[in-house]
Amino acid sequence: MTSAALRLGAASDGLPAEGRAPGMMTNIVTIAGRELRESVRARWFVLYTVAFAVLGLAISMVSAAATGGSGLASFGRTTAGLINLVLLVVPLMALTAGAGAIASDRERGMLQYLLAQPVSRLEVLLGKYFGLAGALLACICLGLGTCAAVLALKGMGTKPSGVLWLAGLSFLLALSMLSLGILISTLARRASVAVGTSVFAWLTLVFVTDLGLMAGAIALRLRIEQLFALSLANPLQVFKMWSLHAADASLDVLGPAGLYATEEFGNRLHWIFGVCMMAWIVVPLAIGAVVMSRRSPV
Amino acid sequence: MIRMEHVTKRFGPNAAVDDVCIDIARGDSVALWGSNGAGKTTLIRCALGLFAFGGKILVGGHDVLRDGKRARSLIGYVPQELGLYDDLRLSEAVRFFSRLKGLRTPELDAVLGGVGLTGHEHKRIRELSGGMKQRLALAIAMLGDPPVLILDEVTASLDACGRQEFVALLERLSGSGRTMLFASHRLEEVVALATRVVVLASGSVQRSQETGAFAASFGAGTIVHLMIPPAARERAMTGLRAEGFAPTLNGVGVLVPVHAERKAAPFRILAEAGVPVEDFELLRDDRAGLMPSQEKESGR
Missing domain, CATH: 3.30.70.100 (Alpha-Beta Plaits)
Structure with missing residues (x-):
């Protein structure tokens, strides 16, 4: 052993000062930083980012080409195409990332080891959440940024504010799906179950809810305001309506419910969509925190 | 330094730990002894606040359930197997856990050199042998020089050579004013490291005695x-x-x-x-x- 080994020899003379355990924010930032570094090194991050950028570019080029490559019509088509891409890719990415966060650590024994340190369960949960949120933000910015940059270079004008709105709303959608993924992760015993459940949740949100709403509207003869209220229960629908609204596009394209929303709420729609999205971010995460505080990390 | 009062942990109808009372004075080194399923690991997890349980455990006067962060800031913990991210480099792992323990960035040479891992700081954890992983876990546990060391069958996954080296490392830590609580079913570890042995059977304390008396009670051979x-x-x-x-x-x-x-x-x-x-x-x-x-x- 080296001379440094001597440092191992003597214990502290007394107890460490009260409160030597770092504060909540310090621990959250430490864990988030590690989670972020781990995520950007991971294959899922690279794969999703590349797929997002390539598909986004393809959609943008095709949309722009179809309308002659410039003007508002081109931008509208491009935006619509990108919204649909975000609706498919971002929820899947965020759900699976969140689902793996706690369950895989529990399976590997990492969670137990982490919680044996002077950190609380809430700090671990929030640290992981913010770290993954950072990775998702990077992925969205890289994906949409690449699209915007290439289109701008080719002279197929994009409105910077439009791209920023879309990126911001995509990030909010990612946060809500990440919360749901983390909740699934705290409930599942095994990482494979958590990821499987998250994929099922994604399928449900993307396909079943859309079709279910249509079927319900016909079968139950739902009133238009009921249909709009039900749409708000799905964060993907909220994102879609909010994105279209933010892009100054009419919600008429969504049918009678969209028309009703525009006429009834006008500019208040931003607030309504914002509150719904915040609820989708906060509520699953809060439930996840409660579950994690009560479950064994082993 | 560690006080366990009527600790009971149940999994469904089964009591893995049943009304255990142990008092460990500062500087004592106590071995938890017992066959598989005796409750050693469960008791250690309770002491770390990883499980909710009945009764009370105080570490340095801090309740591990109500004031877990402070209690754990006094503890260095080495598990049976280190479950860290495989892609993490040793230097990153040491820095990460230093921050979690509220320490400034440590001198890597000193931390890793103390456990014989000098020159390995750029290796990833997946490149380490079982013995090296355990030494890294010990180095992490010793960050900040905690007054309490808790070890859970730390040599169980090591070969004979790795075990001897690791026990020799631990021998230098015991008897230096540090309080140790460890689970083991290896008699050489108990004799080398413990001042007292608590024998657990079916989750209960069967007896607690000095290591010498414990060894003598089994006769010579x-x-x-x-x-x-x-x-x-x-x-x-x-x-x-x-x-x-x-x-x-x-x-x-x-x-x-x-x-x-x-x-x-x-x-x-x-x-x-x-x-x-x-x-x-x-x-x-x-x-x-x-x-x-x-x-x-x-x-x-």
């Missing part, structure tokens, strides 16, 4: 540790049992408790049965008879 190829171990066990010995398997071979004057007998029996013996070692007289399986057989 010798354990012959025979390294036997895996394919021949069952045959060896059968042959030895047939001659009245009580052998146990330990991962690399067979442990045979014998009277001091009968050390050659197992070799003769195995030779007659055609069982190859690749190597052997004799454990010291004062360690004889301390195998958990023997306690079981003696009708505990």
